Amino acid sequence: MLSTERQPSGEGGNASVRVTLKDIAQRAGVSMMTVSNVINGNSARVSPATIERIQRIVVELGYVPSHSARSLAAKSSRMVGVLVPAADEESLTISPHNVAIIGQLERELRKRAYDVLLRGIARPGEVAEALRAWNLDGALLLGFLDEEIATFTASSAGRTRIVAVDSYADNPVTRGVRTDDVTGGRLAAEHLRALGHVDVVFAGPRFAGQGVVWQRFQGFKEALGGDCAVEAANTTYDDGVALGRRLRADHPSATAVFATADILAIGVVAGLQETGARVPDDVSVMGFDDLDLCRYVRPTLTTIAQDLPAKAATAVAMLIGEIERDEEPPAPATLDVHLVERGSTGPAR
Amino acid sequence: MLSTERQPSGEGGNASVRVTLKDIAQRAGVSMMTVSNVINGNSARVSPATIERIQRIVVELGYVPSHSARSLAAKSSRMVGVLVPAADEESLTISPHNVAIIGQLERELRKRAYDVLLRGIARPGEVAEALRAWNLDGALLLGFLDEEIATFTASSAGRTRIVAVDSYADNPVTRGVRTDDVTGGRLAAEHLRALGHVDVVFAGPRFAGQGVVWQRFQGFKEALGGDCAVEAANTTYDDGVALGRRLRADHPSATAVFATADILAIGVVAGLQETGARVPDDVSVMGFDDLDLCRYVRPTLTTIAQDLPAKAATAVAMLIGEIERDEEPPAPATLDVHLVERGSTGPAR
DNA sequence: GTGAAAGCGCTAACAC
């Protein structure tokens, strides 16, 4: 109870700085195993009286278990890796979307008493390396390209569980949690069609037969009925601005733009406005994600919303399920999306 | 050479999956120590030929050192904690400002071969706990209140190095990296004065004689010359909107607002606009931080810029300096700020 | 230059 009594008094001059299981065991007059069982909540194997006594001593001495030791002995670390793409050793600019999700993941994991190793991945091999170096119980991959994930898992030892967020790579080791991107694309197209838009531009990172962007494009194109122009652009504000600036020159008859990310859409709006175009009067623009950002800009951004907290919770639940209950790798989870109408879309002119 | 020969052949049926130091040692016909020295770059103690041979085997077998084991034996983990405030076990909404900095910190640490444990802190005791549980070499504290930091360090074992970012708490264990907040406040005031503003409102989280916000207020008030109204508001968009909405009612004669965070300022602008006020024609608004966000909104936000990458780099350099070279705790570092004029401020009406 | 012994703090698998 007294917070001043934190230094072990004296026993026999043992290690002064770190309180270990052994210290507790000696003080309590029991074996280390008994203490270990109490610490780990194996109450079935210890008498209530002993439990109570040990817990008191634990608090009294300020005992904190060594996760390194536990990890070594038990081959499990209660730590999972949150792995994000890093262009190279020099950079780590976490995308706004990933940023939003990392906090949620940490929270979900902490609730379950897992720690988080945050790490940027520059070379494919680093995934397996990180996993093994720390005996990670699992890993969450955030926003890697499908083909990258294939490389990771090839080099992965195989035992560690991996859940990829926002990926369509299906393979023996990776399970995925993703948004219903096809529906998202469809909802966007339907919204624009309902407003009378026919000549529209699809803007997003280059895609080729797979991945999040491709999925969105499939849904979009199909629901649109007709053809649509595709503009390749990175998911950045500046690329959006560039596209917005030249949009009316390159696509004079287009009345709407669907961008695969909010940040890109916001750039497009800014670029358009620079050229004197009014949004949505002249051109409608919509994004994808529903970041907080959408409410901050003017006009506010119409977008396809995904439930980020739910995505994070699902990813963690899947991973922990595989880890703790050794569940069968669950089928990829697909989360619902919905349209959020705001100010950046309006009737076709 | 053959990559299929990864399973140690026979010995006595030892651990099959993980390649250990011992495996390397046996294959190379040397002792574990020699291998260990090679791995750790203690080249002084090993002959060049041996080094070369061992390194080849390491690659061949795909050896990855166990950080848990290293951490246990060496009492140092090459891992540092990045600790952020979490309101409670249930939440972790990392502030935009902290988010921006986390990526930078990870990058800086990875460059130096340190791993990052990301953890939300709900109770003061968790800091010391996290530190000891993983044998962390150090910790970076992000955006905690000064008084919170005092509690952490009180319960800290004392040996582990801690650097607090954005804090003024000076005590034996914590060193700080912060922005020159007083100057930031001063620059804001000077800018507004130069535009002819006299009746201005200072908006930010409640403060009381210490902390980042207080510092900014000191600089601001002094440079302003006169008195200024203070409005307490959390650093959120919604609080900003609320303030903006009632600003003209509560402060009819005010012509400018200085908010201590961009996100808050952006909310204020939105709230003002809702009431029909024009920014900056009727009211000028400025923020602090210079997040990317400032360029996305309309009008673009005038703000006090801090160099986030530099802040991150400095924090990491300080921490690593203390860890590796056992340097004296350096004096708190204070980083420069500068005014970035954009569209949200203009001449007083 | 290289090696042997001891142990970091913990847990698995059994015995009692």
Added chain:
DNA sequence: GTGTTAGCGCTTTCAC
């Protein structure tokens, strides 16, 4: 219910 034995994979210390 509780204790014992044997490591997990690495580094330290000191001997050769």
